Amino acid sequence: MQDSAENGKKRGRSRSMGVSMADIAQLAKVSKPTVSRVLSGSPLVTEATREHVLKIAREHGYAVNRNAQKLRQTRTDTVSVVLDFGSYRGGRIADPFIFELLAGVAEALSVRNLDLLLSSQVSQDARDYQDQISARMVDGFIFLGQGERDPMLRQMAKAGIPFVVWGAVDPTEPYCAVGSDNFLGGKLAGTYFLKCGRTRWLFIGNDNHAEIRMRHDGLSAVARAEQGRVAIDTLTCEDMSYVATHRGVQDYIAANDPPDAIFAFSDTAAMAAIAAMREAGFVSPRDYALVGYNNIPPAGHFTPAITTVEQETHLAGAILVEKLMQMVEGGRANSTLLPTRLIVRET
Amino acid sequence: MQDSAENGKKRGRSRSMGVSMADIAQLAKVSKPTVSRVLSGSPLVTEATREHVLKIAREHGYAVNRNAQKLRQTRTDTVSVVLDFGSYRGGRIADPFIFELLAGVAEALSVRNLDLLLSSQVSQDARDYQDQISARMVDGFIFLGQGERDPMLRQMAKAGIPFVVWGAVDPTEPYCAVGSDNFLGGKLAGTYFLKCGRTRWLFIGNDNHAEIRMRHDGLSAVARAEQGRVAIDTLTCEDMSYVATHRGVQDYIAANDPPDAIFAFSDTAAMAAIAAMREAGFVSPRDYALVGYNNIPPAGHFTPAITTVEQETHLAGAILVEKLMQMVEGGRANSTLLPTRLIVRET
DNA sequence: ACCACGTCTGAAATGCATTTCAAGAAAATG
DNA sequence: CATTTTCTTGAAATGCATTTCAGACGTGGT
Numbered sequence: 001m002q003d004s005a006e007n008g009k010k011r012g013r014s015r016s017m018g019v020s021m022a023d024i025a026q027l028a029k030v031s032k033p034t035v036s037r038v039l040s041g042s043p044l045v046t047e048a049t050r051e052h053v054l055k056i057a058r059e060h061g062y063a064v065n066r067n068a069q070k071l072r073q074t075r076t077d078t079v080s081v082v083l084d085f086g087s088y089r090g091g092r093i094a095d096p097f098i099f100e101l102l103a104g105v106a107e108a109l110s111v112r113n114l115d116l117l118l119s120s121q122v123s124q125d126a127r128d129y130q131d132q133i134s135a136r137m138v139d140g141f142i143f144l145g146q147g148e149r150d151p152m153l154r155q156m157a158k159a160g161i162p163f164v165v166w167g168a169v170d171p172t173e174p175y176c177a178v179g180s181d182n183f184l185g186g187k188l189a190g191t192y193f194l195k196c197g198r199t200r201w202l203f204i205g206n207d208n209h210a211e212i213r214m215r216h217d218g219l220s221a222v223a224r225a226e227q228g229r230v231a232i233d234t235l236t237c238e239d240m241s242y243v244a245t246h247r248g249v250q251d252y253i254a255a256n257d258p259p260d261a262i263f264a265f266s267d268t269a270a271m272a273a274i275a276a277m278r279e280a281g282f283v284s285p286r287d288y289a290l291v292g293y294n295n296i297p298p299a300g301h302f303t304p305a306i307t308t309v310e311q312e313t314h315l316a317g318a319i320l321v322e323k324l325m326q327m328v329e330g331g332r333a334n335s336t337l338l339p340t341r342l343i344v345r346e347t
Numbered sequence: 348m349q350d351s352a353e354n355g356k357k358r359g360r361s362r363s364m365g366v367s368m369a370d371i372a373q374l375a376k377v378s379k380p381t382v383s384r385v386l387s388g389s390p391l392v393t394e395a396t397r398e399h400v401l402k403i404a405r406e407h408g409y410a411v412n413r414n415a416q417k418l419r420q421t422r423t424d425t426v427s428v429v430l431d432f433g434s435y436r437g438g439r440i441a442d443p444f445i446f447e448l449l450a451g452v453a454e455a456l457s458v459r460n461l462d463l464l465l466s467s468q469v470s471q472d473a474r475d476y477q478d479q480i481s482a483r484m485v486d487g488f489i490f491l492g493q494g495e496r497d498p499m500l501r502q503m504a505k506a507g508i509p510f511v512v513w514g515a516v517d518p519t520e521p522y523c524a525v526g527s528d529n530f531l532g533g534k535l536a537g538t539y540f541l542k543c544g545r546t547r548w549l550f551i552g553n554d555n556h557a558e559i560r561m562r563h564d565g566l567s568a569v570a571r572a573e574q575g576r577v578a579i580d581t582l583t584c585e586d587m588s589y590v591a592t593h594r595g596v597q598d599y600i601a602a603n604d605p606p607d608a609i610f611a612f613s614d615t616a617a618m619a620a621i622a623a624m625r626e627a628g629f630v631s632p633r634d635y636a637l638v639g640y641n642n643i644p645p646a647g648h649f650t651p652a653i654t655t656v657e658q659e660t661h662l663a664g665a666i667l668v669e670k671l672m673q674m675v676e677g678g679r680a681n682s683t684l685l686p687t688r689l690i691v692r693e694t
Numbered sequence: 695a696c697c698a699c700g701t702c703t704g705a706a707a708t709g710c711a712t713t714t715c716a717a718g719a720a721a722a723t724g
Numbered sequence: 725c726a727t728t729t730t731c732t733t734g735a736a737a738t739g740c741a742t743t744t745c746a747g748a749c750g751t752g753g754t
Contacts, residue, residue: 415711703746
């Protein structure tokens, strides 16, 4: 008693158990390897055999057992996408940007016929990711936003775990990151502020996040070049939620001179800033210039429309997947900056 | 030559191949079943054995091969979440609501230690889903939004494929759906319009989508009860994107008397309507009452703030997963309406 | 007519963990 | 002390597809 085909014979038919390749082989009067070859599109079978087997397989609604398949093969053709929902759920703010990014990745994976395993339970321990590789669950990881887990990512890179990151591109980091040119993004915002003649700038964002820090640096660089003609201040909110940002701005303008330019780390944060400023009687663009980040769909339709730095999510997904697969196949992949530009909206 | 442990012996050690359970068993001087029991937390092993094996396993970074595991077991502990990114990408509108729903489902799955396979490549053929079950890829499906695929869902239900749907709850359908009480949602909007003294209502939405049709029906029921005191019209846009809705409303008000109340199928659509109306000189709430749907985070911060029907995404996720697992375990599950209420915002 | 070579197909080995069944050891009972 | 239970543990069978390797069949060459 070896194969389920024989089983079937010995212990009566349709046991409500699924059919196996052996069953199809028997029915088609060929061997398992032949069925396997047909189903995987191998050119080593005659057209006649191929059609015959295919017909039988279809008739019986047979589908290759993916677990047996993956067990035998080395690759899993599955990619884990790690997305920290938690950090977005704070204050019920699901930034649409991340969603678009996810859609971009999903699309790119499906083009290559790879499965997408979505991890929402985010671990800070490199070992957990190593385990998933060892367990042959996935071929690699795509991190959407590196958040504050840089040290872990370095460790993972050292361990040779294939992964790519959407986020800050820092050539000194040992891993492959793809992202917009955050430093340039910051400079674009600063240049825009100068063009609008603004001199009291406020940066909203948390420097613990590498992406955001680089935007901050870009903005600061422009300010510094003005040699004292521009004052720049920073507001770090408790978390990245709408609510925290809203409160943060309220508190800020209660305690300080109001800024005449605000650069927020995201369009969502920009919306929060707009609301808080309006409550205090300041409206953009009359009283202050505003720049957000991401160019999420509502940004253009908000009142006021939000000037913002665009991120190309579709392209991002394609590149992330491409880089990851390079690594999975044993190659190296280097970080990439995506085209980054300012979308000016002056209602 | 049977087990990889023996293999190891015969063809030299660390072949850069992963360690298997047999290896751990050998190292720990126990048998494979014992290791298996330890790793699956079976109570049939002594505490001493457990710790000893665990220690060795950890030392060697061993993780159970999930493919071998799933091959042997019947369950896959994986759920496929089907989400038609495509239909949202039209016009680059990623409705944050779907994202929140996804987050809710992801959270609920992770609580139960189930993996989430995200399918973005949406098939209209029931057989493709049957294949995924036959291939032991997943235990069942969660459809986020039934869109226009009702017939297929019926077929799937008949075939006994375990799945649940977020969307319209229709007791006459043979499958399990979870969703807000769309009819009630429509009635709430109508009642609100009456309270505001509005008499020329416009419904924006496509009746091909069951959810939306039911909202329409709810609204119409209220209008009908007014016996002619209320006029109600419908605007069906080309697709559900922001852009199409915006253009649709523009065209509508160019050709018709402007409505004094608008009920839009989503908050995103509501935003589009607001923009189009404003361009024509009408502002809410002065000139017209507006009700959206979903209560997405920006709705409360938009100008004007959007009155909307709330959907509880977190609860939705939990219920969807619970129902699905009931079905996977062979039980039946019946459709459920979630609490549905109007969030009134009058800026 | 015989050998070489190319094409197609099949038997057996392989990847790895779980489950069943039975046996051995230890503890409880008479 | 003999015997019945109760725990622990292990050997072997099982789930299923892919890959390697060797064999079969047919065709072109001499």
